[in-house]
Amino acid sequence: PMLSMIRNYRNNTIIQIIFLILSISLCLILLTKSLVIQPVHALLEHTRAVGKGDWNFIESIPAGDELGELAKAFNDMTGKLKKNQEEMDKWAATLETRVEERTREIKEMQTVLCRSEKLASLGELVAGIAHELNNPLTGIMIHASLISNDPRLDEELMDDCRTVIYEAGRCSKIVKELLDFARASDSQKSRLPVSRAIDRTIALIEHNADFRDIEIAKEYDPDLPEILMDASQIEQVLINMMINAGQAMPQGGKLLIKTGLNASKGHIYVRIEDTGCGIPAENIEKLFDPFFSTKGHKGTGLGLSVSYGIIQSHGGEIEVSSQLGKGTVFTITLPI
Template sequence: MRLSLIAKLSLAISLILLATMGLFAYINVEQLEKLLYEEAVIDADKLSETIIRTTHYHMLENNLKRAYQIIDEVGSQRGIIDRIRMVNKFGLVTHSTDSKEKGLYLDKKAEACSMCHSGPSPLVHATTMNRSRLFTNREGKEVLGLAKAIYNEERCYTAPCHFHPKEAKVLGVLDVIVSLDQMHQKVYAYRNEIIVLTVLQIGLIALCLTFLTQRLVNRPVRALVNHAHLIGGGDLDATVRVKNRDELGELADAFNGMTINLKKARVELEDWGKNLEDKVEERTQEIKKIQSQLVHSEKLASLGELVAGIAHEINNPLTGILVFASLLASDSKLDPSLKGDLDLIVKETQRCARIVKGLLDFSRESMPQKKPSSLNAIMDATLTLVCNQSSFHDINVIKEYNPDIPEMNLDPNQIEQVFINLLLNACHAIGGPGEIRIRTGFDQEREEAYAAITDNGCGIPEEHLSKIFDPFFSTKENKGTGLGLSVSYGIIEGHGGRIEVRSTMGAGTTFTCWLPLNHDRATATAEAAAANQAAPLPESS
């Protein structure tokens, strides 16, 4: 059975109102019953006090017959008083409006005694509410009992008729039990009134909601549905006429705007079909551009081989220069004024050699010399090397290592080279005071360990993220050769791992190196990568 929107809304809101108003009515009835109960306790306490005061004189005169007669007269109010009984300090019922109870002894655990005799010693004074109790009488009706102590006043222990010891605090208890029928009748009447008012209110609200929903929601929605059917049938000249100045009015405007856009799109498609040759020519030019980019990529691939040849050719004369310059610098016959120049030659030659080594590392894949190594120890060794540089003096390095990472089969030198490149790049990205956070850990399910280096530097533009691992690509002006990340990428790939990068402009960059924990899987992955590699250039991440 399909319910309309009005029926669903009315039913849902009616159920919510029923639940909330039912809860509200329940709380009100409970509060009323509590107040009436407290009022009944106060009335019973006043009645007890009145009986005690009224019979006090007769008790002093030892006129027990008259005192008990007064109690019987008060207890004769049927429907109000259930029974009244007087209990002495020994628990003996000396008098009761129920003749069956006279002469009975009450246990200290009885309802009338337990509130004062629940502890190790009986209470002399108790609050009115603590002296009251609710229970069901022999007729099955709920009644209220209130026990009020009769204290040993001075007139009691000095009276000539009967003597009570001065040390006695309590002479007995007057237990008044009153009926709660009138209280229950009031509560039931109030509850019935609440139920009737709740039903009437829910019915009135449901009628109002039905009328308002029909006018404000259902009509506009039907107009939108009809409009959607017209659009589905191809009538793009149809418009929705909804005058509401609310969300449904905005939705109608959006429908009209969508219809206009669809109409424009259909006109454009018709024009595009008429001008298909122009479109084909345009796509042909785009394909030519893509082919040009592919040719450029092939040239980059061959550049690796060219770099290797040039590096080998340069390396030989550099070696000779370095050797002879070192020999001359250590010759004792050398003019001291020339030693500084020779040292400069040695230094610059060594720098050239490092550049050549970087070119060779880029152009050829060097097999890692793996051995069981600790990822955390390699990172600490790397920090020892780079943190002494002046550029790291204003940078706070935070280490968050996982000490449970097992030893892995790695080439410590190559992994250290990767970490050096990443840390130096992070330092250059900060360009001053800043923070570098280093985290290590592992994923047991994926059997991979990771080292993440996060800086709070300038970040990398999104359009550069796909190029940062390309050889000779660098975002540093007049710095670097653009080979550091390419070499690092090749080293991690040679270990069967991968490098991930996340960056936000102005917030910083995170490089994460993932390395396999399983040596056999790492070897298989590295061999597969080497077999599928068509050129020495690493692929962009």
Template sequence: MAQEALNSWDFFRSVLDGIQDMIKILDRDYKIIYANRSAQEYLGKPLEELIGRHCYQEYHQSPLPPEHCVTMDTYQTGAPQNSAFTTLEPDGLERHWEIATFPLKDDEGNVKYIIEIVKDITERKILRYQLVEAERLASLGHLAAGIAHELRNPLVAIGSITQLLDEDTDENDPRKGDIQTLIREIKRLDKFIHEFLDFSAPKGPHPSLCDLADLIEDTLVLLDKQISSNKIKIIKKFPKNVPKLLLDKDQIKQVFLNIIVNAMEAMPDGGELGITVTAAPPGVYDQSTKDIKGKSLSSAKGVVIEFRDTGCGIPPDKLKKIFDPFFSYGKKGTGLGLSICHKIVQSHLGRIEVESRVNQGTRVNIWLPV
């Protein structure tokens, strides 16, 4: 019975359908004679509609094979080939792929069919980049943190002396305005150094059991005047079934504060900011391996906090740099705010993602584990 199963095409097809990589079998005319379930899902067509179609028509929407085609190389050389390529998906995001081709030969050694295996390596590329970037930033951080400390000490003295000078200067003195400008710039520089030190040497979280709705409300109270003066309408949705989480209250409030301030800056003429807290079902926003359609395969549970504004949005080329240190799309800020947010969320074993469309608005999703 076991041998009959192994000899059955249905058995092998079920095995291939269980593999997350896209697998296709092509004839010598580059026509698809088989595609597993992952390939069917990615292409959005059932097997019946793919059979007989040229692979380059389905994958590249082209009437001819691409100039550098590993499948063509395998037909010509009779040897396995592999390569990597990048595609721009309809959502504007880049995806990275690895392709390997293997020949199926007849009794005379001629290539009759090609097995083509395509693997999504986007997560691997991102993790590799993050590792290299983390090592680079760690080296720079140690050096720069020392410099920042050395700058901060004389800055405190300069600030104190300038404050005394301001107090001793008459309101009608023409130098009064210059002194107050100097005080503002000293405070701005001190804030930058403070943020930089937080980024280069972040403190670990000190968690306690927290109600997310309460943390958001506390943050909104701090920004109440700015929200009112900027004509921002806050729309809140906090259901009662959201579990409490172990969080560092101050750090998570800092994350919320940064995101809300960014949203207000994106709506200089007013607008709406929606804040929603939901208990995430199993698998949502988990950082584990994803299948070809981007669905998470984990059974972890968590909570999702969504911030959605109606602001100016962020162009795609800027969006992919949004968490880079010192990158600032707005006119204000040091460019460290979202980098610090990213680090804080990661230290809580969570995930933060940003989606944006120009002239439509931005959505920030934060996933935190229960």
């Protein structure tokens, strides 16, 4: 009996030990699965998701241990990757626009450069021709005036003589414009308010027949600083542009002269807006080309070329926008 009891006790003990071992093993497996395998699996799934572009953060791993710190590091990495990806997507989305803007800027620079080179080369040629024409024209005008005042002149020839004087005067005016276009005279610049040049220009042109039915309005920025400019040259530019605006409104309209400051770009602007017939799109690029005119025999096509050269010599720019039937806007920018 004693041996039987010992065997039963031994067997029970073995069974209990085996059960205890199995229980501990099961607990260790469950703990390992909960604390190690599942978090590692979550990290693995998260890594795969990030590789596919899913930027969700890990939320299933409790903080406080090494795996929690690893999950936090993964979340930080995911956040940075997401931010970088968003920046790259944004940059890629605007890349085409940036390329178009840069291309347009390059084309504008090329246009300005070609125009400047054209003006320089034409200036040298025109200067020589104008000087050669000026001397004989002066002689023609002087002698024609003397002949017209001679009492011995036949009355029948008086009209012809006046025609000679008139046409010679017109040629002289064209030669003067050619010389103005070609001349690279030193500017006499001083710091002055641009509004003064505008007011003087308006006083000169407002009684012109072209402005009889045109309302002239002014909108000046009262805080506009004085700028370094040659007042007479700036007035010449303003006269050219205002006369063009008046001739574009034969049935009347409104001429608005507006000034303003662009402090961020370091310049002021003078905007001349009319409600005239507008300029065809194909002519916009040619406006500042020498001898280009939409007025036929009435113009030499040098007014805007001279204006462009003057503004360029002041370090400024001229921009044009126009709509057929609605009007044209010339914007002059000058550095402060």
